[in-house]
Amino acid sequence: MASINPLNGKLGLRKAKHLLRRATFNYTKEQLDIFANMTATEAVNSIATNPTNVLSEPYDPLPTDAPDGFWTSSGQHPNTFSGSGRKRSHVTAWWWYNAINQVSLKHKLSFFLHTSFTVAKDLGVGYSEFFYDHIRLLDFYALGNIKTLAKKITLDNAMLDYLDNTQNNKNNPNENYAREYLELFTILKGEQIGEGNYTNYTEIDIQQAAKVFSGFKKQYDRNGNIDADTNLPTGYLNIYQHDTNNKTFSSAFGNKVITGRNTTTGIFEELDDFVDMVFNQPETAKAYCRKLYRYFVKSKWDATIETDVIEPLAELLIDNNYEILPVVKKLLTSEHFYDIGDGNETDNIIGALIKSPLQLLSEIFSIFSVSFPDPKTEPSLFYKNFFFWFIHGTYFKAAGMEFYNPDSVAGYPPYYQEPNFDQIWFSSNTIIGRYKIIESLIIGRNTINPNAKIYTSIDTVAFIEDKIAIDIAKDPNTLVVQLAELLYPESIDTDRANYFKQFLIEDSNDYYWSGAWQKYINTHSEDDKLTVKTRLDALIIAMVNAAEFQLM
Structure with missing residues (x-):
């Protein structure tokens, strides 16, 4: 039976590796040592915090003679700057730098929200500043409330541009955003049971939702509208382009009628009523919990998991008014997450996902x-x-x-x-x-394309000296096993260890590596370092490219 009861006892190395990989983008030996001596609850609580970004904002070093610099906080109109595509990539560089420099669940959940409320930065979000604000919006709600995000995202300039809702007017409705809001962002379709009827909603509901969303426009001036909760720029409401008629939804939503309004306050109340209607459906909570399960645990599951894991998590999500953190904590601290008590040794969770x-x-x-x-x-x-x-x-x-x-x-x-x-x-x-x-x-060169300098490299010798005890590294058998324990979700057997050992000793015996390593430790000469580095380079490449490292 799959249990979401909390796991008891210290994690140990195997479970610590599992949690650190699944819950963060920062995987280090030092953090593994810390996690291994924690309980699951202690470890998850330690990463379920909202750290201040180590890199506060992105920077554009171009043009060379007069860099645009910190353009996102310049206060200038977005159309002041050129190179928007380049700048959008710099925004992702800023985000990734923070993600790998902090041991935090926040970044993993922020990217989860990106997979749930998708925009494509180079396919329609507009100015790079809009994309920057969008990422910050996801970051803001990464440890917060999905339902609130589902309201705020409607006024997000990047989303307004990407799914054309900025063009959605009462006399010229555009249903793109309304359709994706139901089909992909919230409740999802369900099984189609008839023409225009997808179980969880119908084509009529899309049409009515588009009317609720009508009149919301992107705001070019990022100083024009600032959200009081997030302090982020937003779009605006053109009250004259909003459909003020009543919106009547299908039986999928209990034939709910949202009263049309003609004031700014009233129109935002329409939006609130619509979001409440969608999130009051149990299938919405289940949809998010299935996404969370696929993201953190496994891509496929059976009816038992649906009953024992997905449905209780969905109830927890509803009970917490769609606060995401209680649900994720429950999942990441559960016996099920760590493969405990399911009774099926052929259906493991640890090592079951291919890394993105x-x-x-x-x-x-x-x-x-x-x-x-x-x-x-x-x-x-x-x-x-x-x-x-x-x-x-x-x-x-x-x-x-x-x-x-x-x-x-x-x-x-x-x-x-x-x-x-x-x-x-x-x-x-x-x-x-x-x-x-x-x-x-x-x-230290781009071997994918076009073989250019990349301004970074791995010193495999320094890595071994820093992460593996010098005496341990002298024995090729122990060295390979220690590396495997660090790099792989599961331990490797003797045959696999012997395979990897050949990259150290080639056609010689164990003493070839032991002697070369000891000579380097004694002299630290460049020639002796090159000898061991050549062998370690080959070993590390082989172990990282092995199937075991592709899994988590």
Whole structure:
């Protein structure tokens, strides 16, 4: 039986690895050691905080002769600046830098909200400032209230542009946002039971929702409207373009009638009434809990999980008026999350998900303590050379994930597309990007394309010296096992360890590596370091590109 009762006792290494991977983008040996000595509740509470960003805002180092700098806080009109596409990538660089430099659930949940309320940064959100405000809105509610976000997102300038609701008027209705709001963002379709009837809502409901949303417009001047709760710029209401008639919904919503209003206060009350109506449906809570389960636990589940896990979590979400944190805490501290008590050894949760390109990248950078240009002191190297050209423009594209830019409003296929789900991350089209990221970092050049300097690299010798005891590293057998324990969700067997050991000893015996390592420790000469580094480079590339590391 799958139980969402709390897990008792210390996590230990295996469960600590599982939690740290699933709940954060910062995976380090130091944090594993801390988590291993905590209970699940203690560990989750420690990351369920809202830290101040280590990088306060993005920076544009271009044009070279007069950088636009901190353009998002300049106070100037968005149309003042050129290079909006470049600037949107710098916003994602800012977000990722914060995500990998903090051990926080906030960033994992912020990206979850991106998969739930999708916009694509280069496919219709407009100005880079709009996209920046959108990301900050998701960050603001990452540990907060989904229902409140579902109201606020309607006035988000990026969303207004992306799904055309800024063009939605009483005399010329545009149903794009209304359709996706129901189909993708909140209650979801359900099984189609007739023409225009999707169980959870109907085409009539889309038409009526569009009337509720009519008159909300994007605001070009970011100083024009500031939301009192988030302190973020928002769109505005054109009261004269709002449909003031009553909105009558289908039997899916109990034939609810939302009274039309003709004042600013009244029209926002219409929006409140509509959101309340949608979120009062039990299927809305279930939809979010299924998304959370797929995001944090597994992409597929059976009827038992639906009954024992999804439905109780949905009830908890409703009981907490759609506060997300109590539900996520309940899930991440449960026996079920850690594979306890389900009685099925062939259906494990630990190691059951294929890492997204974002997770893969973030783990590699954090576990190997990869240094790269500091955005505060070397903004041009960080934003332009390292992130824009290598991470954003090369790695993510090659690995099959346009970062914050899915090709449709449905989002990234691994989070919704049956029957393969997360398996879509790993295919013949994405394998080059996934495999060459570690090679690029060790060589210090972009081996994916176009073989340019990337301004970062991994010193594998320093990594071993820092993370593995020197005496342990001398024994190739123990070294491989220790690395596997650090890198992989599960322990490896002797045959697998012997396979990896060959990258250290080649066709020699164990003493070849032991002697080379000891000689380096004694001399620390460049020649002796090169000898062990060559072997360690080969080992690390093999272990990172192994199937075990692709899983979490």
